[in-house]
Amino acid sequence: MxxxxxxxxxxxxxxxxxxxxxxxxxxxxxxxxxxxxxxxxxxxxxxxxxxxxxxxxxxxxxxxxxxxxxxxxxxxxxxxxxxANPSQFKERYRRYMTLEQEAVSLWHYAVASLPGLLQTEEYAHELLAAGGLDGDELTRQVEARIGRREVLMGGDAPPFRTILSEAVLRTPLGDANEWRKQLQHLVIMGECKNVVVHVLLHDAGLHALTNTNTMFLRGANGSTVAWVETGYSGELVEESASVERLQHAYDAVRDLALSPADSRKFIIQTLEEVPCDAST
Structure with missing residues (x-):
């Protein structure tokens, strides 16, 4: 039967x-x-x-x-x-990673940490270790994250726009020299023709994405999905009305952010405030 x-x-x-x-x-x-x-x-x-x-x-x-x-x-x-189904997150994240590789454009908002696409190896290591990873698993996850940066490289790399909350730039690494390298890397990436970096100052106040890291991925067929993530969970949003509401929220946040030119100046100013290690 x-x-x-x-x-x-x-x-x-x-x-x-x-x-x-x-x-x-x-x-x-x-x-x-x-x-x-x-x-x-x-x-x-x-x-x-x-x-x-x-x-x-x-x-x-x-x-x-x-x-x-x-x-x-x-x-x-x-x-x-x-x-009780932890595999749900892993499955959704695997699908997100596939969509990220195929996206023709990416828009992003960061609450408190840099997006993986812009992280240096040491930044990724410290962030993932703070999340509880260690040993071989930590090494594998760092390598995987650094490998993702290839999405933004090459002549056919998709346009990537990120809005960084000021908190992202005010939360340094434990090693000041590695933090300087991360900020320098951010400045360099911001000069790439396909990368646009905005900074959202504290003075902008509360907004619809205050507690939510968000990435919009537009596919070759014109459809857009969103990945929304807090410190403990992530969700792939595919329903068109929900994605549209998130996009409206994102547009409102972008209107509050500094221009790319002023954002670059702010990042360089933050870099200049990082103390140099005289021993190096």
Whole structure:
């Protein structure tokens, strides 16, 4: 007897299935996100982020939703499956890496650390080590990250634009000389014809991407996807309306940033403020 075929049409991927059920149950009840937030006592934006897959929320939120919708245990069980599946992140990241290699243009925003495409080897080493890697795995990850820089090299390299929060340039490496090398590398890369670097000063204030590293990848077919990442998770956003909202947020942040010329001056000024090691 052949295996039974799933006929629900719903995703078999735990995290996506969780978001689908959240949307389905809310729409079935006829609530807006704001009405849902008012009914349960949480900020309605939390439920919007959960439905877009940007966060899972907490088990307490899943339990409250189960109680509200009259689905005892359903959403909590889906939440547990989604939260317990660490391979989800790796799979999404592998797909992101493939799209990065194929992209015809890349736009980026950095919250607190430089994008991998602009990192020196020592910067990558210290950043990854701070994240808990060590030994052979750390070495492999550093090599892989440095290898990614080839995306920006060559005559057919795609245009790359990055907006760096001032915090990126105010968070140095432990070794001042290596930090100088990183800033010098950033200045050099900013002179490449396909690379544009902006700096967003602290004075710009809060904005829609304040806590979210974001990379937009435009494919040869004209479609754009976004990779959004916090310190603990990453998400590949492919749904067109969600990507468009992120792009509008990015455009607003770019309007607040320094011009490329002024950004270069700011980076050089920061470089000049780094003390030299007299022993070298």
């Amino acid at each position: 052949p295996p039974r075929r799933a006929i629900s049409g719903r995703s078999q991927e735990p995290r996506q299935r969780f978001t689908e059920e959240l949307r389905r149950l809310r729409q079935q009840k006829g609530d807006s996100l704001r009405q849902l937030g008012e009914a349960l006592g949480w900020d309605w934006s939390l439920f919007g982020k959960m439905e877009k897959g940007q966060t899972l929320g907490s088990p307490e939120v899943a339990e409250a939703l189960d109680h509200y919708y009259g689905t005892p245990g359903l959403l909590l069980a889906l939440w547990e499956l989604a939260a």
